[in-house]
Amino acid sequence: MIDTNKKEWWKNAVFYEIYPKSFLDTNGDGIGDIRGIIQKLDYFSYLGIDALWLCPVYSSPMKDNGYDISDYYNIHPDFGSKKDIKELVKEANKRNIYIIMDLVVNHCSDQHPWFQDVKKNENSPYRDYFIIRQGDGDNPPNNWRSVFGGSVWEKLKGNEYYYHTFTKEQPDLNWECSRMRHEIYEMMKYWLDIGIKGFRVDAITYIKKEPDMRTRDADGPDGLAGLAEVSENYPGIEDFLEEMKQETFQKYDAFSVAEISRVKDEMLKKMIGKGGLFSSIFDFSYLDLDVKGDWYLPDSITADRIKAKMNHSQEQAQSCGGYLSVVLENHDENRSVGKFIKSGEYTWKGAAMLATWNLTLRGFPFLYQGEEIGMTNREWKSMSEFDDVWTPSQFEMALKTGLNAETAFQLVSRRSRDNSRTPMQWDCSENAGFTTGTPWILLNDNYKKVNVKSQMGKQGSLLEYYRQLIQLRKSQEYGNVLTEGSISFPECSQSDLIVYIREIEGKQLLIILNFSDKEVSWPSEFHLGWNKIMGNYECEMPRKNEVLLPYEAAVLERML
Ligand code: NOJ
Numbered sequence: 436m437i438d439t440n441k442k443e444w445w446k447n448a449v450f451y452e453i454y455p456k457s458f459l460d461t462n463g464d465g466i467g468d469i470r471g472i473i474q475k476l477d478y479f480s481y482l483g484i485d486a487l488w489l490c491p492v493y494s495s496p497m498k499d500n501g502y503d504i505s506d507y508y509n510i511h512p513d514f515g516s517k518k519d520i521k522e523l524v525k526e527a528n529k530r531n532i533y534i535i536m537d538l539v540v541n542h543c544s545d546q547h548p549w550f551q552d553v554k555k556n557e558n559s560p561y562r563d564y565f566i567i568r569q570g571d572g573d574n575p576p577n578n579w580r581s582v583f584g585g586s587v588w589e590k591l592k593g594n595e596y597y598y599h600t601f602t603k604e605q606p607d608l609n610w611e612c613s614r615m616r617h618e619i620y621e622m623m624k625y626w627l628d629i630g631i632k633g634f635r636v637d638a639i640t641y642i643k644k645e646p647d648m649r650t651r652d653a654d655g656p657d658g659l660a661g662l663a664e665v666s667e668n669y670p671g672i673e674d675f676l677e678e679m680k681q682e683t684f685q686k687y688d689a690f691s692v693a694e695i696s697r698v699k700d701e702m703l704k705k706m707i708g709k710g711g712l713f714s715s716i717f718d719f720s721y722l723d724l725d726v727k728g729d730w731y732l733p734d735s736i737t738a739d740r741i742k743a744k745m746n747h748s749q750e751q752a753q754s755c756g757g758y759l760s761v762v763l764e765n766h767d768e769n770r771s772v773g774k775f776i777k778s779g780e781y782t783w784k785g786a787a788m789l790a791t792w793n794l795t796l797r798g799f800p801f802l803y804q805g806e807e808i809g810m811t812n813r814e815w816k817s818m819s820e821f822d823d824v825w826t827p828s829q830f831e832m833a834l835k836t837g838l839n840a841e842t843a844f845q846l847v848s849r850r851s852r853d854n855s856r857t858p859m860q861w862d863c864s865e866n867a868g869f870t871t872g873t874p875w876i877l878l879n880d881n882y883k884k885v886n887v888k889s890q891m892g893k894q895g896s897l898l899e900y901y902r903q904l905i906q907l908r909k910s911q912e913y914g915n916v917l918t919e920g921s922i923s924f925p926e927c928s929q930s931d932l933i934v935y936i937r938e939i940e941g942k943q944l945l946i947i948l949n950f951s952d953k954e955v956s957w958p959s960e961f962h963l964g965w966n967k968i969m970g971n972y973e974c975e976m977p978r979k980n981e982v983l984l985p986y987e988a989a990v991l992e993r994m995l
């Protein structure tokens with residue numbers, strides 16, 4: 436159990452991400468709600484979870500499932516009420532579980548009163564809260580591409596345009612405007628005062644833009660240019676982040692984990708080193724290895740490719756004294772089992788191997804709902820089944836690159852964010868126990884086989900294996916080495932294996948993960964001197980026939 440009085444409580448915590456819309460519906464409207472989360476708090480205690488990150492539950496027209504906020508101070512009625520969220524915080528705290536909310540402040544919704552006022556009123560006091568520019572003749576101000584495809588610009592009035600990093604219904608907030616920034620800080624403090632313990636900070640990487648906003652060389656068949664160089668971690672962003680930290684997180688000793696990728700070495704220290712801007716940032720570095728560059732060109736994942744990315748980010752974080760947040764899944768990703776593991780006889784062993792990986796790296800582990808029971812991608816049958824706002828433009832983009840409709844559909848089916856948004860599978864009753872009504876999104880057909888009820892308390896199930904790993908992380912004996920220990924990556928003669936050593940005060944743990952569905956020879960360098968303490972196969976290791984079984988994972992302790 437975490438010590439809730441400890442200042443940096445998150446250093447020993449295991450986090451769990453909830454996508455409320457798909458978690459548990461308690462009033463039969465087909466949409467998950469806050470009361471559903473309250474109902475399952477004992478489930479989290481059983482699993483050993485310390486903190487829950489809730490994806491947005493604020494008022495929203497739901498163009499991007501709540502990542503388009505129209506009132507930062509209120510709860511969307513589909514999810515419940517302010518009373519419900521307060522009850523959630525209280526009930527969770529009783530069980531030593533903390534609540535982390537999503538902070539979506541790169542943009543708001545076009546239905547937010549600030550933006551509505553700008554649309555109506557030429558002299559609106561909120562004009563400066565948004566990024567508004569004159570068009571270039573008949574064209575938008577520049578050729579920058581929004582993250583979900585198409586221009587970042589949308590007409591406001593006459594020849595005036597406003598800027599949006601994501602959909603046109605998500606206008607970007609202008610972080611150059613001090614008044615706007617301070618309104619945001621006030622709002623953050625409001626939620627911290629209610630008792631939440633921190634924020635997952637959405638899309639914050641984009642808040643600073645290249646000031647001249649010049650047209651660039653096109654980098655795609657749409658004639659547009661991506662945002663990487665002009666608005667991802669753009670120099671100067673640290674001033675905004677420092678101010679935000681001082682005005683909010685720091686005053687409350689709050690936890691903050693930012694959605695930021697591709698951070699350069701020198702910047703990482705500022706972000707998460709001692710006294711850094713955030714408590715942590717997510718490590719997404721190996722989550723997109725199933726695609727080449729852009730998501731529509733599939734690629735095969737090998738242990739070597741993972742190692743190149745993972746070792747770099749782990750070493751980079753360690754050398755700056757900071758901690759990354761370790762994730763294999765979230766509400767924007769396809770499910771990890773289909774991504775990293777070949778389907779077949781050993782899929783379940785593979786899922787347990789991934790669990791071992793996620794919970795033994797150096798960093799703060801985040802699980803995503805359903806990962807603990809091995810939920811998989813859905814088998815989609817047509818484009819009309821998708822709900823996600825991004826999926827249709829992904830399909831269009833795939834067609835534009837010359838792929839035929841069938842291939843484009845297959846690729847979209849594999850990568851669509853809806854794969855992680857199908858309802859949580861609680862049991863094998865109708866609708867997987869998620870709702871008594873009609874679920875807002877289709878279920879995965881495999882729920883009768885893959886669900887919480889059939890795994891809970893069952894020896895050898897994936898759920899129980901996750902529980903065991905979480906207990907190991909919290910144990911008197913190994914907790915310290917797994918949370919605070921250093922990480923190193925020894926040379927290993929087998930390329931299909933991922934091997935690392937965690938170490939603190941002379942105590943060493945060796946983690947060996949077989950990333951293949953074949954037997955692999957036990958690497959001779961680790962033959963002697965190690966004693967297995969946990970793994971996804973019952974057998975002892977190293978063992979006489981000297982092989983690691985398909986997708987075998989083992990945690991071993993150095994014998995003194
Ligand atoms: C990242 C979130 O995780 C994603 O779901 C959302 O669509 C974008 N940011 C925009 O807020």
Ligand code: CA
Nearest residue numbers: 460462466468
């Ligand atoms: Ca509901």
